[in-house]
Amino acid sequence: SSSGQASTLRHKGNHAAALTTALNTDPATSVVDNQSDARISWIRGDRSNEQNSTGGILRRRSRIMGDVINSGPVFKQAADSNTRGAGYTEFAQTAATRTPMIYVGANDGMLHGFRAADGKELFAYIPRAVAEGLNQLTSPAYTHRPYVDGVPTVNEAQIGGAWKTLLTSGFGGGAQGIFALDVTKPDSFGASNVLFEFTDKDDADMGNIVSQPKIVKLKIPSTSTGG
Numbered sequence: 001s002s003s004g005q006a007s008t009l010r011h012k013g014n015h016a017a018a019l020t021t022a023l024n025t026d027p028a029t030s031v032v033d034n035q036s037d038a039r040i041s042w043i044r045g046d047r048s049n050e051q052n053s054t055g056g057i058l059r060r061r062s063r064i065m066g067d068v069i070n071s072g073p074v075f076k077q078a079a080d081s082n083t084r085g086a087g088y089t090e091f092a093q094t095a096a097t098r099t100p101m102i103y104v105g106a107n108d109g110m111l112h113g114f115r116a117a118d119g120k121e122l123f124a125y126i127p128r129a130v131a132e133g134l135n136q137l138t139s140p141a142y143t144h145r146p147y148v149d150g151v152p153t154v155n156e157a158q159i160g161g162a163w164k165t166l167l168t169s170g171f172g173g174g175a176q177g178i179f180a181l182d183v184t185k186p187d188s189f190g191a192s193n194v195l196f197e198f199t200d201k202d203d204a205d206m207g208n209i210v211s212q213p214k215i216v217k218l219k220i221p222s223t224s225t226g227g
Contacts, residue, residue: 022132027139039138043109043126051140058138066108066137069149070172070210073104075116076154076183079165083156085217091156091163101186103167105148109134111169111179113186123189129175129199146173154183155215166195170209176200178209 023036035057038049042058050060077100079092100116109131110124126134130147149172157166168180177199183189200206 019131022135025135027136028141039135042138043134059140059142065112066106066110066147067144068104068106070146070151071105071149071169072151073102074152074154076101076103076165077116079163080156085158085163088156088163095165095184098185099187101183103152103154103183105150105152105169105172107145107147107149107174108137109147111148111152111167111181113183113189122186125179125181125189125194127171127175127179128197129171129177129179129201147171147175149174150209151212153212153215157215157217166215168213168215170211170213172210173208176206176208177202178206178213 020036021032023039024032024034026033026035038058042049045064047053047061047064048056049058050056051058052060077095077098079088079095081092083092099122101122102114102116103111104114105111109126111127112121113123113125114121127148133145133147136142136145148169150170152167152169154165154167156163158164159166164182165184166180167183168178170178177197179197180195181189182193182195198206
């Protein structure tokens with residue numbers, strides 16, 4: 001991440017092993033070189049192993065953060081004034097004083113959360129769908145490719161009876177799917193704030209999401225048969 005803050009990656013099953021193998025592989029030669037620690041540090045903003053440094057083997061960057069092309073920044077502080085529901089007024093009063101944030105996806109593989117007041121990055125999230133391609137970014141022969149290349153949507157929703165502020169985004173050309181994060185309290189973002197990631201690995205019919213997702217209220221009919 002651009003400020004060296006910790007990034008969050010959620011995985012399950014054997015995905016961890018696949019990710020480790022990818023990060024340990026030289027993307028130019030496909031040879032396992034066991035440089036995953038160096039690549040992870042590079043992705044998190046460490047420049048000590050770039051080629052402009054003594055003995056550096058990873059791609060030299062002119063800046064740490066990746067480009068923003070088809071994504072775009074979204075500002076969020078106060079809760080949506082058009083939303084209604086039980087308990088929402090109290091939630092909105094609390095949200096009014098939380099840290100103002102700017103959220104944006106970038107082609108460094110991350111969804112970034114910046115504090116609007118001074119631009120400090122509070123967190124960055126690396127979706128599972130693009131994680132195995134992160135080693136490509138570190139190659140001196142890197143050819144540009146999209147990663148988190150969609151505009152996020154940030155709005156309120158009720159989950160399990162509790163009001164939350166959710167961020168959801170597609171990947172544009174970076175992957176086929178969508179992910180959702182709980183950004184109710186951006187100052188304390190962690191692994192538990194990752195709500196879901198749904199991709200073509202879950203449903204082969206899932207395609208590339210190039211527009212902003214919608215967060216809407218739905219009425220679900222009761223299935224109760226009790227008298």
